[in-house]
Amino acid sequence: MPAKAVTCALDETFPSDICLVGIETDSNFILLEQFADKRDCDTWQQAMGKRLSALPVKVIQVVSDEAKALIKYTREILGAHHSPDVFHVQQDIIKGTSPSLRADIKQAKAALILANDALQAWIEAKIAYEQCVIKPSGRPVQYDQQIDEAAKEQSNAIDHLVEVVTRREAVQEANRGIGQDYHPFDLETGEKKTPEKLATQLKDHFSTIDKQTEQAGLSENSLKRVQKARRVVDSLVHTLRFFWCQVAIMMEGFNLPDEMRPVFEGYLLPMAYIEAHLPKARDAKQKAKRRDLYRELENQLNGLDAWKHQTPEQKTKLESQAKKCAQVFQRSSSCVEGRNGQLSLKHHASRKMSPRQLAASTVIHNYFITRSDGTMAAERLFEQPPDNLFEWLLAKTDCPPLPAQKRSMPRKLRMVA
Numbered sequence: 517m518p519a520k521a522v523t524c525a526l527d528e529t530f531p532s533d534i535c536l537v538g539i540e541t542d543s544n545f546i547l548l549e550q551f552a553d554k555r556d557c558d559t560w561q562q563a564m565g566k567r568l569s570a571l572p573v574k575v576i577q578v579v580s581d582e583a584k585a586l587i588k589y590t591r592e593i594l595g596a597h598h599s600p601d602v603f604h605v606q607q608d609i610i611k612g613t614s615p616s617l618r619a620d621i622k623q624a625k626a627a628l629i630l631a632n633d634a635l636q637a638w639i640e641a642k643i644a645y646e647q648c649v650i651k652p653s654g655r656p657v658q659y660d661q662q663i664d665e666a667a668k669e670q671s672n673a674i675d676h677l678v679e680v681v682t683r684r685e686a687v688q689e690a691n692r693g694i695g696q697d698y699h700p701f702d703l704e705t706g707e708k709k710t711p712e713k714l715a716t717q718l719k720d721h722f723s724t725i726d727k728q729t730e731q732a733g734l735s736e737n738s739l740k741r742v743q744k745a746r747r748v749v750d751s752l753v754h755t756l757r758f759f760w761c762q763v764a765i766m767m768e769g770f771n772l773p774d775e776m777r778p779v780f781e782g783y784l785l786p787m788a789y790i791e792a793h794l795p796k797a798r799d800a801k802q803k804a805k806r807r808d809l810y811r812e813l814e815n816q817l818n819g820l821d822a823w824k825h826q827t828p829e830q831k832t833k834l835e836s837q838a839k840k841c842a843q844v845f846q847r848s849s850s851c852v853e854g855r856n857g858q859l860s861l862k863h864h865a866s867r868k869m870s871p872r873q874l875a876a877s878t879v880i881h882n883y884f885i886t887r888s889d890g891t892m893a894a895e896r897l898f899e900q901p902p903d904n905l906f907e908w909l910l911a912k913t914d915c916p917p918l919p920a921q922k923r924s925m926p927r928k929l930r931m932v933a
Contacts, residue, residue, distance in 0.1 A: 597754075683731060700760070
């Protein structure tokens with residue numbers, strides 16, 4: 517296996533006991549999956565140290581949630597960059613705002629129903645009074661005035677419902693915008709995104725959220741959730757800065773000619789990133805836009821003289837190098853979150869997983885399950901196909917002895933039987 521710099525996704529899950537899970541993000545190879553009594557920094561160091569010492573890899577980046585033990589292990593033990601999971605940032609915003617905003621909408625709908633019922637009741641009362649042959653004695657009720665007031669209450673209830681619905685949609689749109697903007701490239705134009713531009717975009721989204729939450733009068737606990745998400749903004753910007761620094765280092769290692777550097781950074785790298793995120797599009801419309809952007813960049817690339825002069829082998833090599841650079845930017849620990857979900861399902865199926873079951877599940881994931889391209893996780897990490905798992909098991913398994921031959925019963929016993 518060639519030596520390489522890798523990014524790991526780390527997390528803890530609780531299928532039965534505490535289970536530490538570490539996955540190499542590019543290959544999806546499980547480096548660590550074992551039960552532990554604790555989940556502090558020392559426990560992570562002991563568990564991951566055994567795995568990493570057996571491989572020629574250097575961890576340059578860890579993507580995870582904001583657990584203090586994981587951040588400490590990443591920065592102080594590994595000396596690597598910690599990349600926050602943008603999903604957890606968005607989740608904190610949702611948990612902090614969604615319950616209150618949803619309750620406001622529910623109350624506004626209930627108020628509108630009451631206003632509609634009151635207006636309808638006064639209209640029916642007026643019709644009944646007009647159809648009455650013998651009018652009741654006393655001063656007549658001012659039905660028109662009551663109807664006008666009820667209509668005004670209905671209009672106010674409609675305006676309030678529109679206001680709270682618009683407020684919730686604004687918060688949701690700003691929250692989605694955080695995930696849409698957290699990329700090294702603009703996925704609508706393909707332009708390179710600087711850390712300064714990302715910081716401005718994230719600041720605008722949080723300003724919108726702050727404005728709407730202030731108008732909604734959220735509770736202190738809800739605001740703490742939003743503030744917790746805001747504290748990660750600097751880490752998100754720093755991750756983008758780390759990505760561009762790593763790209764510059766990798767480009768120096770590729771020994772690219774001077775005329776190919778702008779081609780690599782302006783076309784090959786955004787194309788590789790768009791291709792990697794094409795399956796992750798939110799819907800068919802967004803996927804079509806990204807596909808059109810990819811084709812547009814491809815057409816521009818094919819028209820460049822520097823690219824035309826490259827041989828097919830050189831083009832393939834440059835495209836492979838661009839994909840390696842694009843994989844450095846990791847915005848979520850979805851691979852380990854998905855693995856945690858699988859462990860939870862297996863835990864419920866077998867009630868409680870044993871260490872041997874967990875180890876067997878890890879081996880199957882790394883050396884047996886294949887992607888659509890036919891490669892296994894171990895093959896992608898080691899850059900060579902491993903031995904056949906079934907043949908390896910046959911070679912390591914002792915076959916049970918043949919059953920004893922059936923013995924004939926003595927003649928006297930047969931007669932008694």
